Amino acid sequence: MLRYITQRTLHLIAVLFFMSIIVFSLIKLIPGDPVGYILGEQATAEQRAMLRTQLGLDRPLITQYLEWAGKAITGDFGNSLLYNKPVMDSIKERLGPTILLAFASLLISVTLGIFAGTLAAANRGTWGDVGVLLFSLLGVSIPGFWLGIMLILLFALKLPIFPSIGYESMFTNFLECMRHLTLPAITLGAASTGSIARFTRSEMIEQLSRDYITTAWAKGLSRPAVIFRHALRNSLVTVVTLVGLILGTLLSGQVIVEQVFAWPGLGQLIIAAVFGRDYSLVQAIVLLTAVIFIALNLLVDISYSFLDPQIRLGKKG
């Protein structure tokens, strides 16, 4: 077990190294002189020289990278040109809304997805099953930005139940916060609900064909007991791994959903940073999101290995 975790951590460090190189090299993609591009035409020679030193463009590439990476590890990504304060401060302000939205949609997609997938598998071949499959296919095909707009049209404009856009802090007004959260969370969760339902369904179908299920039926266990207590419990072990991938979906979808609903999270921040040519901010957000993504995936893998004795005993790891 310890060996497995060490192995995974070493692999993660290698991956992180390459990721940091990719993010660092982004700045080299800027056509021509990055300093001129960032500051615009009217900048004075003095301003240019200052930014050049700040970005470290006057030193060799390897020195530039090592210095940048060394600071990045301590969370220092320099100053944001757009907000005129440390990049990390701007990011911290936006973390709350983003985490709230991510958790809400994860909750929706995991509960709804597993429930729908289980029902579909237990009633295989019925209209309900076809409906779940169709829904999951639509879930991955319908773009989040369109779903969000249609939800606003229906449930904020035609039937004014929910506010169309905006954010309310959980601590100032909990009820308003939930009202603002509903539509974005449904929009963001829809795609993952579909994939979790599909995955749970196929996993459940496999479990239901196993011998221990036949034994359970033969013992005279009730239908819910066989389906939920036996088949579902064993399927969940595998469904857990999908949650890691779902997190990637959520982190990407977040950018778009935040834009649709004017949700003041990291997604809106990166778009503002891109348009404001605030490259340190863009680099920091991309790197941090990716680090969060792989760290969560590592956690999922480790918890999975606790659940699966084959890995726990080091047969696969």
Add this chain to the structure above:
Amino acid sequence: MSESSPPGFLTAGEVSRWTILAARVKANKNLVVGGVLVLIFVFMAIFAPYLTRYDPNKRDFSARFAQPSMHHLMGTDHFGRDTFSRILFGTRISFEVGIVSVLIGMIIGVIIGAVAAYWGGFIDSLLMRMMDGLLAFPQLLLAIALVAFMTTNLGTVSIAIGVVFIPRFARVMRSAVLVEMKREYVEAAKAIGQSGFKILFRHIGPSTISPVVVLATLVFAFAVLTEAGLSFLGLGLPPPNPSWGRMLDEARHYLSASGWTSFFPGVAISLAVLGFNLLGDGFRDFLDPKMSGAVDMGKRESLGD
């Protein structure tokens, strides 16, 4: 695919082969529905100018926010531009970006995967760790980061989306080559002293086409979705290009004036993405039912975002 002989000159064996083929296609609902959807969009893209009498960028302020009617099949937008024409021409942009980005991801990814699998050892570890690094970025975020640092045009948007695909093709190609390398014919080719490149291209290459084609179809769906997403965020092709994503972004500010303008571009995106998803699933079942597991991994990752 077997070469077609003119009808009437078929041997008994060939007749049955074609009958079986036709039956298999017919039984494969994903392939049929996905294929029809994709063909409709291909048709729209090629014949866009002949299918409408409106210029997609012509403004007509006397006809703003027109409801769908015989004059304007899908209504008009806030500039009075015909939505149907814009969707038709938007198909071209979606497909151009889709084709170029999938080609970029496929060519680079296939080469990396093949080299990693064939030479193995340190090169393999190095290349695959790099691929893991690329794969660890949430997909849309990586594309956003890439366009952020470049001037946006058809080429850079396609590159940004294509880079996201590289690790997926590399992984699928690598595992396909690894499977083939264990076969006896590779051993035989090595034994008669053929060069590594020759073995890789002449012998192993053809057997890896199926999984790569399946993945290419599936990621095409994702390319369409990402292009629309980038345009929606204002990071796609500059206006007045009638990109589906940009149409949605412009229309959503006039939701109370006209819901239709927001409705149709989304339908177009959803149907195109659905078509390629189904076609990819259909190809997978058709080409080799046994490999569904192998490419499913790629699919789940590629469509995850």
